[in-house]
Amino acid sequence: MNYFDQDLTSLHADLVAKKISALELTKATFANLRQVDPQLGAFLNLNEDAALKRAAEIDAKGINPDNVMAGIPVAVKDNIVTKGLTTTAASKMLENFVPVYDATVVEKMRASDAIIIGKNNMDEFAMGGSTENSAFKVTHNPWDVSRVPGGSSGGSAVAVASGQVPVAFGSDTGGSIRQPSSFNGVVGMKPTYGRVSRWGLIAFGSSLDQIGPITRSVKDNAAALNMIAGYDQHDGTSSKQAVPDFTAGLDGNVKGMKIALPKEYMGEGIDPKVREVINNAVKKFEELGATVEEVSLPNSKYGVSAYYIIASSEASSNLQRFDGIRYGFRAKDVKNLEDVYVRSRSEGFGDEVKRRIMLGTFSLSAGYYDAYFHKAGQVRTMIINDFNKVFEDYDMIMGPVAPTPAFKIGDEISDPITMYMNDVLTIPVNLAGLPGMSVPAGFADGLPVGLQLIGKAFDESTLYKAGYAFEQATDVHQQTPKVGGAN
Numbered sequence: 001m002n003y004f005d006q007d008l009t010s011l012h013a014d015l016v017a018k019k020i021s022a023l024e025l026t027k028a029t030f031a032n033l034r035q036v037d038p039q040l041g042a043f044l045n046l047n048e049d050a051a052l053k054r055a056a057e058i059d060a061k062g063i064n065p066d067n068v069m070a071g072i073p074v075a076v077k078d079n080i081v082t083k084g085l086t087t088t089a090a091s092k093m094l095e096n097f098v099p100v101y102d103a104t105v106v107e108k109m110r111a112s113d114a115i116i117i118g119k120n121n122m123d124e125f126a127m128g129g130s131t132e133n134s135a136f137k138v139t140h141n142p143w144d145v146s147r148v149p150g151g152s153s154g155g156s157a158v159a160v161a162s163g164q165v166p167v168a169f170g171s172d173t174g175g176s177i178r179q180p181s182s183f184n185g186v187v188g189m190k191p192t193y194g195r196v197s198r199w200g201l202i203a204f205g206s207s208l209d210q211i212g213p214i215t216r217s218v219k220d221n222a223a224a225l226n227m228i229a230g231y232d233q234h235d236g237t238s239s240k241q242a243v244p245d246f247t248a249g250l251d252g253n254v255k256g257m258k259i260a261l262p263k264e265y266m267g268e269g270i271d272p273k274v275r276e277v278i279n280n281a282v283k284k285f286e287e288l289g290a291t292v293e294e295v296s297l298p299n300s301k302y303g304v305s306a307y308y309i310i311a312s313s314e315a316s317s318n319l320q321r322f323d324g325i326r327y328g329f330r331a332k333d334v335k336n337l338e339d340v341y342v343r344s345r346s347e348g349f350g351d352e353v354k355r356r357i358m359l360g361t362f363s364l365s366a367g368y369y370d371a372y373f374h375k376a377g378q379v380r381t382m383i384i385n386d387f388n389k390v391f392e393d394y395d396m397i398m399g400p401v402a403p404t405p406a407f408k409i410g411d412e413i414s415d416p417i418t419m420y421m422n423d424v425l426t427i428p429v430n431l432a433g434l435p436g437m438s439v440p441a442g443f444a445d446g447l448p449v450g451l452q453l454i455g456k457a458f459d460e461s462t463l464y465k466a467g468y469a470f471e472q473a474t475d476v477h478q479q480t481p482k483v484g485g486a487n
């Protein structure tokens, strides 16, 4: 069974009415996955035995009619630790790593009786925008298998887009949920920094990383965020802000909403076909009674440079723990201690990860710190100020997610700067810690294009409200990709 014709509401109704059991649903999910995923490669490892056992337990105790996630199969990006289930971050360094604890989000999934189906492919340690940096496999875009799925949460976005699971969880440091969601025609939310616990997320850029849901519809996305949001004593940066019900207020009404369209997001470097899709979305919002006005985020253009200094600096520190001693990959036939470090890290990490470690170590080193890391922090403040100024007058910002639709596998991987520029429109949102969502907006030459909605801190609700209204007014989200509908 694929999930193209079902959403969480209808699945939940069927489970409660016992039209299908959680066990039958789980079995059907694996049966379909075995047909579909060999063509796509969204999963790195499956959790089949444990999932079937868990589904039977959930059936035995009964589906809670007030919990829409009960008995629902979900997929999890492979940088989110799962107790007893291999978690590799798509790195040779962690090829055989079986965590001894669950990430807080995974604990919440288990507490909600969601069923973890497996772990999704990604760029190694979440560094990349195409999933081509995985040490293990290539993931293909279900709309055109010669194209990348985006990244770094490419496997999670493909698992949902191809109808294999109704919900997947990714992480977003500079666009890693939103860009693959845009490339695959699904809904992806990067929540406000602090909204979701990072405990158990294998750290990349700790001041930027957030976990968020990927789904086929806005309402499903809101329900999935309900499950994972909230303060966690294990994550000092998680927020005590009250968590609203994100599915409330989805009424299709955006009359009077004031929306800002940054001119920098629609200018040079943006594929004209992407711009056309976004312009049509603007018209749709205006028809629905919102006002859309052009604004400026003048410092956006410095975002990519600042991000690759900040994120790489944080990564160089976070990845020090992979030293060949404590856990993870250790090189064979080593001569001495230094050889353990050097060879384990040289052989265990892929090229992009090494590039970031070197970049980060350089920008943190004495003599360069002020010129790079400190300066990048100042740029970050300017970007935050740009957003604050716009949000004095507007409820929400919108624009494209990425400058282009999905590109061909192999086309950009040898050119890091081109790859980094993919994130030019998503990175500022992470630097400012704001919520950002990709909603399917249309197609360019048969490839999905996402609309990015950016909100005030802790105002995911406005994004869901607007995204829902847009979704109801278009049929884009009902289209299905070439690969996925096996049975």
Ligand SMILES: NC(=O)C[C@H](N)C(=O)O
Residues within 6 Å of the ligand: 126, 127, 128, 129, 151, 152, 171, 172, 173, 174, 175, 176, 177, 311, 423
């Ligand atoms: N991790 C992310 O959010 C994606 C970004 N392309 C990066 O490589 O850093």
